[in-house]
Amino acid sequence: xxxxEKASNIKVLKFGGSSVADFNKIRHIADYLKKRxxxxxxxxxxxxxxGKTTDALLKNVASLTERPKESALAMLLTTGExxxxxxxxxxxxxxxxxxxxxxxxQAGIRTEGHHLKSKIQSINTTKLQELFKTKDIIIxxxxxGINHExxxxxxxxxxxxxxxxxxxxxxxxxxxxxSDVIGIFGTDPRVYPETMKMDxxxxxxxxxxxxxxxxxxxxxxxxxxxxxxxKIYTGKTLSEEKGTWIVPNEQIIERKAVTGIAxxxxxxxxxxxxxxxxxxxxxxLYELLEQNQINIDMISQTVNIDGMQLSFTMxxxxxxxxxxxxxxxxxxxxxxxxxxxxxxxxxxIIGSGMRDMSGVASKVFMSLIxxxxxxxxxxxxxxxxxxxVDAGNAKxxxxxxxxxxxx
Numbered sequence: 001x002x003x004x005e006k007a008s009n010i011k012v013l014k015f016g017g018s019s020v021a022d023f024n025k026i027r028h029i030a031d032y033l034k035k036r037x038x039x040x041x042x043x044x045x046x047x048x049x050x051g052k053t054t055d056a057l058l059k060n061v062a063s064l065t066e067r068p069k070e071s072a073l074a075m076l077l078t079t080g081e082x083x084x085x086x087x088x089x090x091x092x093x094x095x096x097x098x099x100x101x102x103x104x105x106q107a108g109i110r111t112e113g114h115h116l117k118s119k120i121q122s123i124n125t126t127k128l129q130e131l132f133k134t135k136d137i138i139i140x141x142x143x144x145g146i147n148h149e150x151x152x153x154x155x156x157x158x159x160x161x162x163x164x165x166x167x168x169x170x171x172x173x174x175x176x177x178x179s180d181v182i183g184i185f186g187t188d189p190r191v192y193p194e195t196m197k198m199d200x201x202x203x204x205x206x207x208x209x210x211x212x213x214x215x216x217x218x219x220x221x222x223x224x225x226x227x228x229x230x231k232i233y234t235g236k237t238l239s240e241e242k243g244t245w246i247v248p249n250e251q252i253i254e255r256k257a258v259t260g261i262a263x264x265x266x267x268x269x270x271x272x273x274x275x276x277x278x279x280x281x282x283x284x285l286y287e288l289l290e291q292n293q294i295n296i297d298m299i300s301q302t303v304n305i306d307g308m309q310l311s312f313t314m315x316x317x318x319x320x321x322x323x324x325x326x327x328x329x330x331x332x333x334x335x336x337x338x339x340x341x342x343x344x345x346x347x348x349i350i351g352s353g354m355r356d357m358s359g360v361a362s363k364v365f366m367s368l369i370x371x372x373x374x375x376x377x378x379x380x381x382x383x384x385x386x387x388x389v390d391a392g393n394a395k396x397x398x399x400x401x402x403x404x405x406x407x
Contacts, residue, residue, distance in 0.1 A: 010132070010171050011036070014046040014142065014164035016179040019237040020084050021051035023091075030091040032238055037097055037136045044128065044171065046142045046164040047088060049080025070115040074144075075152045077116075078103070081141035081160070089139050099137040102127075104163065105146035107138075111153045117293060118153035119220070120145060120162065123170040140167065158218030165221050169228035177217070178237040183244035184209075184216050186407035187261040191395050195407060198259070199242065202249040205259050205352055208384045212262040212348035222246070255353040257360050258405035263398050264346040265391060266316045269376070270296075272326070273337040275307040281333050282310065288325045294318050298346065298377045298388055311377065313388055316342055344376075345394035348386040349401060361385055367404045373397050 013033075020026050036043055057076055061068050085101035092099040108124035131138055142160025147153050155162050161177055168175035184206070186195045201209075203226040210219040216234070225232050225246065235243025274281050282301075289296060296312040314322060319340065326338050354360050364385055368375055373396065375387040389397050401407070 009040070010042045010044065010173050011176065012044045012046065012164055012168035012171065012173050013176045014160060014178065015048070015237060016160065016177075017048040017051055017053070018180045019178055020047055020088070023087065026050075026084070026088055027091055028238060030088060030095055030097070033092065033137060034095050034097050042132050043137045044167055044173075045088070045137055045139045046160055046167065047081060047084045047139065048142050048160040050084050050087075053080040053083070071151055074115040074154045077154050078141065078144040078152050081143055085139045085141045092137060092139075097137060098135045099139060100131055100135050101139045101141075103141045104144035105152065107140045107167070109145035109163065109166070111145035111147050111155070113153075114293065115147075115151065115153050117156040118145060118147065120155070120166045120224075123166055125167075125170050128171070158221055161217055161221045162224065165224045165230060165232060168232075169224055169230045174231040174233065175225070176233045176235070178235055180236065181216075181234070182236045182239065182241055183234055184246075184260075186259065187398055187402055188215075188263060191263060191398050192402045192407075195402060198244050200245050200247055200252055201259060202252050202352055203246060204249055204383060205350055206246050208348070208350040208381065209260050209262050212264060212346065212350065212384065212386060217246075249352060252352070255356075256351055256405075257353040257357040258349050258351040258401075258407055259353070260350045261398055261401050261405075261407050262346075262348040262350065263394055264315075264348070265394060267313045267342075267344040267346055267388070267391075268316045268319055268322075269341045269344045269388065270312055270314060270322065271339045271341075272310045273307065274309075274333065275335050277303055277308050278333075281308075281329065281336065284329055284332065285310075285325070288328060292321055292325065294321055294325070298379050298386065300377060313344065313346060313377070343391040344388055345391045346386055346388055347394060347397045347401070348384055349405070350384045351405075352383045354383050354385075363404060364401065367400050368397060371396070371400055373400070 089099045089101035108127055110121045111118035112121045113119050128138055142163040143155050145153055165175050183197045184201055185197050189195055207222045210217050210222055232246040296314045298313040300311045302309050330336050349364055373393045375389050377388040379386045
């Protein structure tokens, strides 16, 4: 297990694709890492593929076939990060900094699940601990691991962040995630430029923000941090401007009713109708959704004398998969009717202070009604309220709510 000495000396840092987009940027990062080593720190550095490398690899595959084998595609995609770790290690060693580059597999990252959407099952840090006896920096390829059949796998969207946080949790360290963004804001500054950067945000608020479309960090990355009490710092690469710490809820001294407002655009609104109350239809639907790893949200179900109706939202990037699933269901249940509407968005209001402060929901609804912005479906949790609105009204809704709650 990790000792206190190791935890204090070892730091886990992660640099995103824009931060390592070219050799000049990689050299600047190497210079920065050398200064950290001179401060007697041992560093695990997780990096993404350079710039648009992954997109270029996918484009190459698309020119070859529409249906690549997942295991082969995963093997190809892992090469993007492997280039970055090699270049960074070469530059560091040229600066007389003892470093070594490791793939996810070499770093002891075991995964399970689909080749392109695998999850981290375990991390064996024995090799890392041994390497630190002679090395100052261990550079690890993000976004990847190896499964029980010794096949290379990728972790899906946000995989490098997940790699970094999981390594930090295993090493009982904090995790520093650097990108081209200063920190975490109350909402997207492109939608509401007056929004404020947060110095601190709690794990649970960040999980809600991520799951509801904030797009800063992936939900599973925050879940790992929450489950292991791993603090995360997010900041701009090589900037002295203060970023944002993601910390346990009890470390937030002053809580606002609303911490952030998330906007999830490009949503589809799906309605299924069946003239009988037959739960087998729903069971079949949920089984197919699970098999295809499709997430649905804002679920509403009604049952009456005319049968039953199920409505839900989903990302439009999965519309072809949902259409295929509905076709499968219709083959077994010919009376099943469906309607898929696009041009919707989800606006979510998040804040742990909602637990103790009343009237937040009424302020949200009244603010939208006063501006004649219609909302179609509402879901709530202990610290969030989400609404489905027309895509054309979504940004205005965010702006109105940001002003109302001083986000």
